[in-house]
Amino acid sequence: MNETTYVQLLDLACGVFLLAAVLVLWRRRLAAIVRLFAIQGAALAGLVAVLAVHQHDAELGAVAVGILLLRAIALPILLRRALQAAGETRETQPLVNVAASLLAAAVLALLAYAVTQPVVRLSPSPASHAVPVAVTVLLLGFFVLVTRHRALSQLAGFLLMDNGITAAAFLTTAGVPLVVELGVSFDVLLAVLVLQVLTTRMRAAFGSTDLDELRELHD
Amino acid sequence: MITLLLAPIALPALAALGYTVLGWQRRTAWLGTLAAAGSLASGIALATIVTGSRPRTVLGGLLRVDALSAYMVIVIGAIAVLAMAASPAYLAGEFAAGHTNARTARRYGTLTQAFIAAMNTAVLAASLGVLWAAIEATTILTAFLVGHRHTRGSVEAAWKYVVVCSVGIALAFLGIVLLNYAAVHTGLPAAHAMDWTSLTANAHALDHGVTRIAVALLVLGFGTKTGLAPMHAWLPDAHSQAPAPVSALMSGVLLSVAFYAILRVKVISDAALGGGFARTLLLIVALASLTVAAALLLAQRDYKRMLAYHSIEHMGLLALGAAAGSQLALAAVLLHVLGHGLAKAVLFLSAGHLHQALGSSHIHAVRGLAGRAPLLAGTLGVGLLALLGLPPFSLFASELGMFRAGFAAGLGWAVSLALLSMLVIFAAVASHAGDMLLGTRTDPPAERDPASAVALRLPATAAAALLAGLATCAVLGVTAWPLRALLHAAALVAAGT
Numbered sequence: 001m002n003e004t005t006y007v008q009l010l011d012l013a014c015g016v017f018l019l020a021a022v023l024v025l026w027r028r029r030l031a032a033i034v035r036l037f038a039i040q041g042a043a044l045a046g047l048v049a050v051l052a053v054h055q056h057d058a059e060l061g062a063v064a065v066g067i068l069l070l071r072a073i074a075l076p077i078l079l080r081r082a083l084q085a086a087g088e089t090r091e092t093q094p095l096v097n098v099a100a101s102l103l104a105a106a107v108l109a110l111l112a113y114a115v116t117q118p119v120v121r122l123s124p125s126p127a128s129h130a131v132p133v134a135v136t137v138l139l140l141g142f143f144v145l146v147t148r149h150r151a152l153s154q155l156a157g158f159l160l161m162d163n164g165i166t167a168a169a170f171l172t173t174a175g176v177p178l179v180v181e182l183g184v185s186f187d188v189l190l191a192v193l194v195l196q197v198l199t200t201r202m203r204a205a206f207g208s209t210d211l212d213e214l215r216e217l218h219d
Numbered sequence: 220m221i222t223l224l225l226a227p228i229a230l231p232a233l234a235a236l237g238y239t240v241l242g243w244q245r246r247t248a249w250l251g252t253l254a255a256a257g258s259l260a261s262g263i264a265l266a267t268i269v270t271g272s273r274p275r276t277v278l279g280g281l282l283r284v285d286a287l288s289a290y291m292v293i294v295i296g297a298i299a300v301l302a303m304a305a306s307p308a309y310l311a312g313e314f315a316a317g318h319t320n321a322r323t324a325r326r327y328g329t330l331t332q333a334f335i336a337a338m339n340t341a342v343l344a345a346s347l348g349v350l351w352a353a354i355e356a357t358t359i360l361t362a363f364l365v366g367h368r369h370t371r372g373s374v375e376a377a378w379k380y381v382v383v384c385s386v387g388i389a390l391a392f393l394g395i396v397l398l399n400y401a402a403v404h405t406g407l408p409a410a411h412a413m414d415w416t417s418l419t420a421n422a423h424a425l426d427h428g429v430t431r432i433a434v435a436l437l438v439l440g441f442g443t444k445t446g447l448a449p450m451h452a453w454l455p456d457a458h459s460q461a462p463a464p465v466s467a468l469m470s471g472v473l474l475s476v477a478f479y480a481i482l483r484v485k486v487i488s489d490a491a492l493g494g495g496f497a498r499t500l501l502l503i504v505a506l507a508s509l510t511v512a513a514a515l516l517l518a519q520r521d522y523k524r525m526l527a528y529h530s531i532e533h534m535g536l537l538a539l540g541a542a543a544g545s546q547l548a549l550a551a552v553l554l555h556v557l558g559h560g561l562a563k564a565v566l567f568l569s570a571g572h573l574h575q576a577l578g579s580s581h582i583h584a585v586r587g588l589a590g591r592a593p594l595l596a597g598t599l600g601v602g603l604l605a606l607l608g609l610p611p612f613s614l615f616a617s618e619l620g621m622f623r624a625g626f627a628a629g630l631g632w633a634v635s636l637a638l639l640s641m642l643v644i645f646a647a648v649a650s651h652a653g654d655m656l657l658g659t660r661t662d663p664p665a666e667r668d669p670a671s672a673v674a675l676r677l678p679a680t681a682a683a684a685l686l687a688g689l690a691t692c693a694v695l696g697v698t699a700w701p702l703r704a705l706l707h708a709a710a711l712v713a714a715g716t
Contacts, residue, residue, distance in 0.1 A: 165393045
């Protein structure tokens with residue numbers, strides 16, 4: 001693959017990756033959010049695959065396949081199952097409306113570009129120029145996490161953050177040591193399983209997974 | 220050497236396996252205590268080997284022990300012994316009240332032991348990556364322990380705990396990624412870029428801009444798990460809803476293990492950026508934590524939450540001591556970790572027993588405890604005195620040490636602000652404690668349940684654990700000689716010299 005194709009494919013993958021995160025802010029239906037999350041997982045896998053081909057690194061190629069299986073297939077299936085069990089399909093009352101959310105997304109993107117300046121400066125390359133995109137997705141995930149009420153939307157926010165961090169890891173150094181990367185993926189899977197069990201329990205205890213009802217503990 | 224270094228991880232892991240296979244029965248109830256005592260003993264053995272000698276590495280550079288790691292293994296072991304020794308009596312009470320059954324008791328045994336093994340892995344890790352994975356594992360293992368009772372409150376606490384801590388630890392991971400990026404650019408081979416030794420050796424060459432972002436993310440991320448403000452929101456809920464021995468472990472050691480990670484990061488940050496950057500970050504979180512704790516302790520009505528906020532205060536003090544950064548300050552910080560762990564474990568175990576007997580965690584429900592249950596009132600009262608920093612307990616000595624070091628480092632204004640918060644906290648906790656121990660009961664004598672007086676009596680095994688914890692804390696306050704050489708060596712490691 002020549003340099004131009006590499007840069008174009010990399011930018012395409014990053015674009016889809018970012019767009020999926022922005023659309024999560026726009027959509028209210030939880031089923032749509034899960035679908036967007038699967039698309040984002042596929043874009044992340046594509047991003048790693050492009051890097052693997054460019055660096056002629058077979059190990060990285062295997063990691064790309066692993067990411068595709070985990071983030072585009074396994075996690076969305078888990079989320080969809082939790083969604084069906086919950087039987088609720090809409091985020092009813094986000095703290096911030098769609099227009100304001102999209103405006104906030106623009107501000108967060110600017111913030112991400114400002115903060116990651118030193119990272120790009122340290123070694124300017126097509127990959128490190130895309131790091132601000134990864135950090136934007138991280139911040140968008142955090143935004144979803146704090147402004148949504150439904151337990152499942154919060155879960156989706158956490159997973160967006162995690163996708164952003166994973167993308168940053170691959171864009172900076174083509175991955176931290178593989179052991180750590182495997183540990184991270186395993187941890188994410190476990191955390192999601194734990195949260196899924198807790199949502200089930202929460203429905204048993206509260207009758208719904210709306211975190212607004214979590215008013216037992218406060219000062 | 221390799222057996223000794225693996226023992227603190229392998230013994231609790233084997234005990235966890237034992238509980239999975241055999242379940243929690245009369246015969247296996249003391250297995251956990253035995254494993255904790257074994258890991259404490261191997262911690263002491265490791266400490267005698269590495270004090271005044273070079274650090275040892277095993278398993279192809281995966282695990283490493285120096286004086287600081289050995290000290291943390293001792294702290295984890297000591298508090299684990301207390302918590303595990305009180306567990307049989309606690310679970311017997313839960314069985315009697317119908318809050319637990321054979322299945323959940325088996326899970327309790329397995330998860331607590333795996334939790335101890337994960338904490339020992341964290342402090343013995345040779346690299347930042349392994350440390351991170353171990354700390355994340357503690358979140359997942361304790362999530363079900365927090366939600367042990369399946370009540371509304373405990374499920375809510377567990378949800379908040381997992382979400383907030385996972386977010387924090389994810390930010391720490393981004394910090395690791397960026398530090399790795401900077402380290403690889405100094406020419407370190409990628410496989411060893413995250414090892415303490417190579418990172419510290421190459422710290423001077425790290426890119427300043429990237430390292431600054433990385434250190435800020437790492438302090439924020441591990442600070443979440445340490446319960447430092449502004450990421451402390453999960454702590455009062457999780458610590459007040461978990462079973463008492465688990466609260467003792469979480470509050471007594473898990474917070475300190477996360478703080479240990481901050482100390483390690485600070486060594487790298489100081490070498491790469493000079494002392495000022497980490498000091499500013501630590502001062503901000505320290506003063507914020509002390510203020511939050513003081514504000515929320517004033518009107519507290521729940522004694523378990525009171526203890527939880529008290530932990531936030533002590534973590535703030537540790538951060539203040541670390542910000543001072545001299546060798547005296549760090550020795551005091553490390554002594555404070557042990558003293559706080561012991562006293563807080565005793566208090567959470569006493570509070571757990573109180574909660575079991577009275578069925579309520581309201582301060583008003585406890586009034587007049589000194590007349591009803593003198594022994595329990597004694598452990599609770601003396602434990603609170605220890606935590607408030609009164610002599611002869613070791614927290615008095617360590618707080619004095621931190622303040623002296625703070626003034627010497629030119630942080631007099633921060634120490635004064637901290638003392639002001641502590642004064643407020645002292646007044647608040649003392650008045651709550653007075654209410655609980657000596658206050659007059661408002662319920663008419665005719666309605667009093669005679670069963671609660673029986674239930675308040677402490678079982679002998681639990682009483683022995685509580686008294687042993689308080690005695691150790693007092694002895695360490697009078698003379699720290701058994702630990703002096705180790706504390707000195709560990710403070711040298713934490714100071715990065």
